[in-house]
Amino acid sequence: EAGVTQFPSHSVIEKGQTVTLRCDPISGHDNLYWYRRVMGKEIKFLLHFVKESKQDESGMPNNRFLAERTGGTYSTLKVQPAELEDSGVYFCASSQEEGLGGYTFGSGTRLTVV
């Protein structure tokens, strides 16, 4: 089975620009999660989709971040406008059942804001 795919793998943008990250979960996985790791710190939860609905978005840092999952398939995470502190690695993960077994992670998108 194909894994979780994230695109792009790297992105370098200027402060104030917009960037959209994409995540394709494993087919059939209703649960999709976004995480972020900044400046070598621990990975932090951003939000959780169940199908197309936002189950929990308590980790979203501010309103410059917008996540969508239209049709309950792939998800996008848009940062607009990007700030320097948004630099980091953005991971997406999916699971078949919430909280059970393992979460399958994508390889991440390394975002650098300059």
Next chain:
Amino acid sequence: GQNIDQPTEMTATEGAIVQINCTYQTSGFNGLFWYQQHAGEAPTFLSYNVLDGLEEKGRFSSFLSRSKGYSYLLLKELQMKDSASYLCAGLDSNYQLIWGAGTKLIIKP
């Protein structure tokens, strides 16, 4: 607050055994995960413990003590390819993963 603590870095010798400890404090508890992450790659699932005791899976074992808020990952017969970061993550009552900063394991010949 919620917190996961694990050592920043450990060094071990090829062929030896190493134990990576993790202590956790989460709001509620729905299990403890260990992930392996090589530089620039996705975290890879290693183990999931929700009950007390030792879970063995090949060269890797994971232990959980819920009363102590403690877990460890045991790696036996270390190989050079085991050099990686090992992430401890607790699953809280909202099924959110609370992550430690990771332990960088360096294997020497």
